[in-house]
Every structure is written in structure tokens, then in C-alpha cells.
Amino acid sequence: MKKVSIIGQGYVGLTISAFAGEFYDVVGFDNNQKTVDLLNQGISHIEGVEGSVLKKLIKAGSYRATTNPADINGSEIVVIAVPTPLTRERDPDLSFIDSACKTLGENLKNPALIINESTSFPGTVRDYIKPAIESYSNGEIKHLYAISPERVDPGRGDFNQKNTPRLYAGLTQEASAKTREFYSKFCDQLVEVSSPEVAEAAKLFENTFRQVNIALVNEFAQITNALGISVYETLDAANTKPYGFMKFTPGAGVGGHCIPVDPTYLAAVAEERGVPATFISRANAVNLEMSKYIVDRVETDNGGSLQGKSVLVVGVAYKPNVADVRETAAELVIEHLRKRGAVVAWHDDVVGIWQGEESSDLNGADIAIVITKHDVVDGTKIMKSAPYVFDTTGKLPQAHGL
Ligand SMILES: NC(=O)c1ccc[n+]([C@@H]2O[C@H](COP(=O)([O-])OP(=O)(O)OC[C@H]3O[C@@H](n4cnc5c(N)ncnc54)[C@H](O)[C@@H]3O)[C@@H](O)[C@H]2O)c1
Numbered sequence: 001m002k003k004v005s006i007i008g009q010g011y012v013g014l015t016i017s018a019f020a021g022e023f024y025d026v027v028g029f030d031n032n033q034k035t036v037d038l039l040n041q042g043i044s045h046i047e048g049v050e051g052s053v054l055k056k057l058i059k060a061g062s063y064r065a066t067t068n069p070a071d072i073n074g075s076e077i078v079v080i081a082v083p084t085p086l087t088r089e090r091d092p093d094l095s096f097i098d099s100a101c102k103t104l105g106e107n108l109k110n111p112a113l114i115i116n117e118s119t120s121f122p123g124t125v126r127d128y129i130k131p132a133i134e135s136y137s138n139g140e141i142k143h144l145y146a147i148s149p150e151r152v153d154p155g156r157g158d159f160n161q162k163n164t165p166r167l168y169a170g171l172t173q174e175a176s177a178k179t180r181e182f183y184s185k186f187c188d189q190l191v192e193v194s195s196p197e198v199a200e201a202a203k204l205f206e207n208t209f210r211q212v213n214i215a216l217v218n219e220f221a222q223i224t225n226a227l228g229i230s231v232y233e234t235l236d237a238a239n240t241k242p243y244g245f246m247k248f249t250p251g252a253g254v255g256g257h258c259i260p261v262d263p264t265y266l267a268a269v270a271e272e273r274g275v276p277a278t279f280i281s282r283a284n285a286v287n288l289e290m291s292k293y294i295v296d297r298v299e300t301d302n303g304g305s306l307q308g309k310s311v312l313v314v315g316v317a318y319k320p321n322v323a324d325v326r327e328t329a330a331e332l333v334i335e336h337l338r339k340r341g342a343v344v345a346w347h348d349d350v351v352g353i354w355q356g357e358e359s360s361d362l363n364g365a366d367i368a369i370v371i372t373k374h375d376v377v378d379g380t381k382i383m384k385s386a387p388y389v390f391d392t393t394g395k396l397p398q399a400h401g402l
Pocket of ligand 1: 007008009010011012013029030031032035081082083084096097099100103117118119120150151152153154257258
């Protein structure tokens, strides 16, 4: 079996490892020792990757996790799946990509196909990853380079690695052909585009499309509230149009590693080229302002002051049925509540521990604000947790809401 190394064993890297492990000899490289130790015991930290699958692969000898970069040597294919966050100044932060390139440059002693799955701006493979790896390896080895942006949606049941079409493009035809061969083992539909830049830009546009439409519906929810009509009924009504409309639903903001981050990667390259990405910055602002809007509504409904009131924030994961709290809107909501003197606790048994605090019981508050409703959380219990419940998810029709 071909040896494949996957750099980064998080949501993307571990998911790919689990699929690729059926066909390749997979080395999962991660610089987090705790993650690696758990993975080698067959314990998954990612929704959608079952421990039983890892155990089976480990037993068959086709998967092992490691923190030792020397284990990457001899790989015919390497997939980069490391974080691409924003800096404090909200600029693209390629430091994780850079450190992955350093690991590869210094340890991969044979020519290989290097595929980037991390989301980044157009030109990342050509102008950043290739030169970085070449410089860390003193230009000694000629690798092939490609991009195949990841579209995984953790926690989703209907679409996965197998049935989600995958975009790809190599820097050369040979790289494209080998990339196709690699993914075709575990992905039904592969879509080749003419350059890595098209694939990179397509990924950013997909998530920008979501970001802008979520912002639009968030603003629309404020308009329908001012009009005294239901945003959900209005959206359902609009959605009866069989073409030219796609329904998005309002919420407390956007979270996770993708929607709040990826559009800023697109805006950064746009602005560098003198094209102001106005939709992206406006959508960012609207989505961030939702937390204040929600707390304003709750305050108004509760006599104009939250001073001393106990508020339970229900669901702090950024979306249902996952434990991922990155960029969660719950954080901003809690910040606004505390600024106004509320005594805040949160409940989310899927997340368990967050920011050093444990999930509180689902009862006994003056006010409950639902940010995320996991399927395992009983709606009736939420309604009984406080005399006033504000639901931002649209799943609790008896509650106050958007
Ligand atoms: N999470 C998603 O749903 C999703 C979907 C599509 C695309 N993406 C993109 O995929 C990339 C990875 O995201 P993720 O959600 O898997 O991140 P993650 O935080 O879940 O996992 C990243 C892993 O990489 C490890 N890591 C960081 N630097 C490393 C290095 N230099 N060498 C080895 N390991 C390193 C971390 O320890 C972590 O385990 C990002 O670019 C993201 O935008 C994510």
C-alpha cells in the first residue's frame, strides 16, 4: 500500500485519514501529543469519525498517529490539513501552513505529491507552499503540488467524503492526475479545474456565499421583527418559489473555523489588488452585531435591565450536535450580558467544559437564551429552565425569538 501522511489530525485531517486508511498506509502527523496519544488508542476527538473505525484501521496496520516528523519520510502522498485562522488584526495567518511546510521540507527526503486541503487564498499552493517547502529542503527535492479544498461539514449525516464532489487542481498535469487517483479511491465525484487558484477561490466563495446570505437573513429578521411578522413564516413563504431562492435561517451569529474566517482571506487578496470586498466586511459586521441585537431584545422584554438577573445561555457550540466552540456566537452574547450586570451561566453537555468552566444544570435561571439546540437536549426541559426563554434557533416555537 502507498504511504500517505496527513499533516494535522483535526476535523479535516482525521476525517481524511479515516477514509484514506481503507486504501493507503496512513500516518497521521500532529504536533499535539495528547491528540496523538488518544488517536493511537482508537479514541476519536472528532464528530463523524468513530473510534471503532480508527481501532479497525490501527489493528489492520493502516493507520497510526505520530508527533515524530521523521515518520513522514517515504510518503508518496502528503495532505496538509492544518488551521488557517486570522491574526489578532484579522489578517490571514499562514503560520501553521508555514510550520507544516518546514516539517515537510526538513523531513520528506523523497519526491512526493503534496496536496493542500487547508483553506487559504488563491495563490497559496503556487506562491507560498511550494517556495516554502523548497526553501526548507534547500531545493533538493522536486515534489508535485496540488490543492483539493476540503468541504467536510462535521456532524452532517447526508454528505461526507464519499458523496461530496471534490474540486482539485495540480500545478502540473502530472500532479492533477495523481491527485485524482488518490481521491478517487474514496470520493465518488472529482471535479478538475484549470488551476489551483480557481479551486482555492471557489472554496472561499462557497463560504463567502454562506456568510453573506446568513448576514442578509440576520438583517431580515430584524426587519420582520420591526414589522411585527414572523421571520420563519416569511422565509417559508419565500421558499415556496421553486427557483432563484435559497433559504437561510437567522441566528446569533456565525461560528466555527470557516464562515467567520474564510471570507476575510478572500477580502485580503481582493484589497491587495485594489478591489474593496464591501459585501464581506458588511456581512461580518451584521453577523457580529447579532449578539448585541439579541441581548437588546432580551433586555427590553425583561423590564429594560439585566442587572443581577441570572441568565442561562443554552448551547455554546457554534452549531448543533458538535462540540466545536471556535468563534462561537455564545461568547459575544455572554460578553454583552455580563457588561449589563447579568449573572451568566451556560449549559451545553455536548461541549462539557469551556473556558475553564463546566456546563451548568439546565434549570433555575431567570432568563434562558438558546444559542444552539443540540438534538439530545430536550426542548421541554429548555422551556422549563426559566420563566423567560429567548430562542435564536427557531426550534422552540413557544419561546420568544427572532
Ligand atoms: N472544520 C471544518 O469543518 C473545515 C471544513 C473545511 C475546511 N476546513 C479547513 O481545513 C483546515 C483545518 O481545519 P480543521 O478544522 O481540521 O482544524 P483543527 O483545529 O480541527 O485541526 C488542525 C490540527 O492540526 C494540528 N496542527 C497545527 N499545526 C500543525 C503542524 N504544523 N503540524 C502538524 N499538526 C499541526 C493541530 O494540533 C490540530 O490537531 C483549515 O484550513 C480549515 O479552514 C475546515
